[in-house]
Amino acid sequence: MLELKGxxxxxxxxxxxxxxxxxxxxxxxxxxxxxxxxxxxxTLDVISGVxxxxxxxxxxxxxxxxxxxxxxxxxxxxxxxxxxxxxxxxMSTEANLRVGAYTRKDRSAVKAEVDEFLAAWPILDRRRSxxxxxxxxGEQQILAIGRSLMSRPRLLLLDEPSLGLAPVLISQVYExxxxxxxxxxxxxxxxxxxxxxxxTLASRVLVLAGGRIVFEARAEDTDADEVASxxxxxxxxxxxxx
Amino acid sequence: xxxxxxxLINGLGVGAQYALWCVGYGxxxxxxxxxxxxxxxxxxxxxxxxxxxxxxxxxxxxxxLLGMLLAAVVAIGIERGLYRPIMSRGLVFLAFIAAxxxxxxxxxxxxxxxxxQPRLFPEGLLPSGAWTIGGVxxxxxxxxxxxxxxxxxxxxxxxxxxxRQGQAILAVAQDRYACDLMGISVNKIVALVYGLSxxxxxxxxxxxxxxxxxxxxxxxxSITMKAFxxxxxxxxxxxxxxxxxxxxxxxxxAFVAGYISTTLMDAIVTAxxxxxxxxxxxxxxxxxxxxxx
Numbered sequence: 001m002l003e004l005k006g007x008x009x010x011x012x013x014x015x016x017x018x019x020x021x022x023x024x025x026x027x028x029x030x031x032x033x034x035x036x037x038x039x040x041x042x043t044l045d046v047i048s049g050v051x052x053x054x055x056x057x058x059x060x061x062x063x064x065x066x067x068x069x070x071x072x073x074x075x076x077x078x079x080x081x082x083x084x085x086x087x088x089x090x091m092s093t094e095a096n097l098r099v100g101a102y103t104r105k106d107r108s109a110v111k112a113e114v115d116e117f118l119a120a121w122p123i124l125d126r127r128r129s130x131x132x133x134x135x136x137x138g139e140q141q142i143l144a145i146g147r148s149l150m151s152r153p154r155l156l157l158l159d160e161p162s163l164g165l166a167p168v169l170i171s172q173v174y175e176x177x178x179x180x181x182x183x184x185x186x187x188x189x190x191x192x193x194x195x196x197x198x199x200t201l202a203s204r205v206l207v208l209a210g211g212r213i214v215f216e217a218r219a220e221d222t223d224a225d226e227v228a229s230x231x232x233x234x235x236x237x238x239x240x241x242x
Numbered sequence: 243x244x245x246x247x248x249x250l251i252n253g254l255g256v257g258a259q260y261a262l263w264c265v266g267y268g269x270x271x272x273x274x275x276x277x278x279x280x281x282x283x284x285x286x287x288x289x290x291x292x293x294x295x296x297x298x299x300x301x302x303x304x305x306x307l308l309g310m311l312l313a314a315v316v317a318i319g320i321e322r323g324l325y326r327p328i329m330s331r332g333l334v335f336l337a338f339i340a341a342x343x344x345x346x347x348x349x350x351x352x353x354x355x356x357x358x359q360p361r362l363f364p365e366g367l368l369p370s371g372a373w374t375i376g377g378v379x380x381x382x383x384x385x386x387x388x389x390x391x392x393x394x395x396x397x398x399x400x401x402x403x404x405x406r407q408g409q410a411i412l413a414v415a416q417d418r419y420a421c422d423l424m425g426i427s428v429n430k431i432v433a434l435v436y437g438l439s440x441x442x443x444x445x446x447x448x449x450x451x452x453x454x455x456x457x458x459x460x461x462x463x464s465i466t467m468k469a470f471x472x473x474x475x476x477x478x479x480x481x482x483x484x485x486x487x488x489x490x491x492x493x494x495x496a497f498v499a500g501y502i503s504t505t506l507m508d509a510i511v512t513a514x515x516x517x518x519x520x521x522x523x524x525x526x527x528x529x530x531x532x533x534x535x
Contacts, residue, residue, distance in 0.1 A: 048422075048423060049422075050419070050422050050423070069427070070422040070423065070425065071422075071425040071426065071427050073425075074423070074424065074425030075425060079423070080423045081423075082419065082420060082423055086417050086419065086420040086423075087420075088412070088413050088416045088417055088420065089416060089417075090412070090416055091409070091412060091413065091416070095409060098406075098409065099409055099410070099413050099424055099426075100424055102406065102410060102424050102425050102426050103424075103425035107406075147424070148423075151424070151425060
């Protein structure tokens with residue numbers, strides 16, 4: 001269980017998040033949507049320990065995330081797959097996956113899991129020795145997710161996996177997620193611009209605008225139009241406030 | 243012909259030292275994007291301490307080990323105390339100036355403690371003499387230099403490509419934010435990089451001391467410059483580049499000194515540096531950027 005309570009955070013003097021509170025239950029997929037600059041990536045940075053909250057509480061399985069280093073957060077079972085994929089461009093596909101397992105000590109199990117992941121995704125297996133920088137956008141995204149999964153997280157923070165990808169690739173990326181969730185317990189906090197796509201996987205949706213949660217609903221009680229109307233309303237109402 | 247071969251061997255022997263100076267220097271650049279201009283002076287400080295340890299009667303192998311350790315600690319100290327506070331404010335260019343200043347301070351400390359006299363090293367620390375094959379004298383010491391440098395470079399390359407820690411170093415060089423998210427403690431890896439650059443550079447300097455049997459304060463800046471020139475010639479930021487660059491620089495110096503003029507050696511070498519900067523700034527082995535966004 002992830003729980004944010006009254007979290008405020010920002011970079012330098014600028015406040016990005018104002019009093020953000022929400023939860024992600026075990027096994028749940030929660031979509032976090034909203035316009036550019038709403039604070040979605042900042043929310044993920046605060047959870048993964050890259051950015052310290054200025055106020056508020058973050059709890060994960062009873063531990064206080066707000067005080068943990070990024071490395072501690074990873075070992076506690078939270079992985080963050082960043083926006084823009086951020087694969088290591090001069091390392092091979094395989095080496096990227098191994099770096100994802102950096103915090104683990106069970107080297108032989110890691111090796112088996114790397115092979116297993118590549119076997120499940122032939123599109124990557126063909127490129128296993130290629131530098132990740134030479135992969136296509138879709139391949140890099142699948143690799144980035146695979147790399148995050150290598151730490152065996154129970155919560156995956158996934159930032160804009162469909163950004164800049166063709167529709168056929170987007171569905172492949174989502175397949176990776178669905179496949180993983182069918183195999184092991186995993187909660188996902190999914191940041192998306194693509195609301196329709198997010199609603200196919202998420203059980204709950206949160207709209208973040210201007211650094212505040214302005215709307216929250218269960219996926220079956222809402223639809224893309226309603227969600228979009230909330231964040232446009234918020235955008236027009238008080239600006240996005242970077 | 244025999245003169246040519248002798249110059250070739252001497253050039254490789256000296257180039258091996260340059261390569262070791264350059265490996266650490268290039269690694270710091272690759273991982274942190276910083277010109278480590280206090281590199282040479284931090285090594286000089288360590289070798290002066292080492293020379294005093296030698297004089298106190300410690301065995302050579304122990305002096306080498308302690309010297310490597312000290313060089314690593316000094317390099318880490320420079321990073322923590324000088325580079326990091328400046329780099330963390332995003333002032334990369336100022337960090338470069340601070341590096342020069344740090345080098346100057348170290349040099350002055352050395353001068354206060356040991357004075358300006360060169361420190362002497364005894365003869366026979368490594369096998370010397372020469373083999374004579376078909377009238378050509380092949381120096382044993384330059385060959386030993388080359389062999390030691392190659393063993394270190396190969397070991398280091400394997401360490402980077404095969405170990406979890408080595409891979410983390412390469413990852414930090416490519417994307418520090420992503421490393422945070424992978425649970426890599428970036429600050430620890432950075433310290434490790436500086437430590438390695440000091441330790442490996444110190445081996446290069448010990449070879450120099452064994453070859454020339456004296457070390458002066460002024461050598462510090464010269465080490466930094468050799469490492470810098472070798473890095474540019476070979477291709478900055480890769481181990482292969484450091485080795486190629488170091489050996490190429492050693493050969494260039496040996497042949498210029500042997501066939502043209504020892505007086506002009508530094509001028510010609512520096513002119514080559516300028517040519518590389520103008521026409522091939524990524525060096526002999528370097529690559530142009532390849533990043534897909």
